[in-house]
Amino acid sequence: MEIDINQQKISIGDKYKIFIAGQQTYFASRKLLSLLPVVYLYDLNDERPRMTIKKIFSFFKAKYNITRWDNMVIEFRTKSFWKLQYECQIGQDTYTIYGHRGRKYSIYKNDNQIAWWDKNAVSWFAGDNYKIIVDRDADVDLLISFCLIVDNFSSDSHDGKMISIDLGNIGFQARKFDPDWQPK
Numbered sequence: 001m002e003i004d005i006n007q008q009k010i011s012i013g014d015k016y017k018i019f020i021a022g023q024q025t026y027f028a029s030r031k032l033l034s035l036l037p038v039v040y041l042y043d044l045n046d047e048r049p050r051m052t053i054k055k056i057f058s059f060f061k062a063k064y065n066i067t068r069w070d071n072m073v074i075e076f077r078t079k080s081f082w083k084l085q086y087e088c089q090i091g092q093d094t095y096t097i098y099g100h101r102g103r104k105y106s107i108y109k110n111d112n113q114i115a116w117w118d119k120n121a122v123s124w125f126a127g128d129n130y131k132i133i134v135d136r137d138a139d140v141d142l143l144i145s146f147c148l149i150v151d152n153f154s155s156d157s158h159d160g161k162m163i164s165i166d167l168g169n170i171g172f173q174a175r176k177f178d179p180d181w182q183p184k
Contacts, residue, residue: 007127083174100177103168
């Protein structure tokens, strides 16, 4: 399955249009006038947020809480700042997000890959664009939230720029990207 996330930078916040298999299914928006970023993920057919992503104050490390529609709170934390590795524990399941050289990230659930995404290198007049390749049975809301968190944590402001260029990661990586992985 393929998920496309298209960010639109506007002067007072970010908005995202999210497409699954070419059909817009979700949208997300950043809360206005908030000291630390709060991003809401909505299903197009529901006015309640599916996920609420809140940044927690932390120097140099990603620290976010994700609140699901059923009020379950999930902690997203940096495992290795230098190797772009993040982790989330949900019950017995451990989700690990690995940053790779370039602009790719892979998502593993209990050490089995379930998805990966890539970010466009160049953005014209707008924000970032992501393409996520996902297993059919994966938790789509959660994977979209992971991508939105990494975007929020790693991107600098592109406001007012005609063109943004992202060269990607040139440093360390905890796990190499697997170009042979195929979704179920």
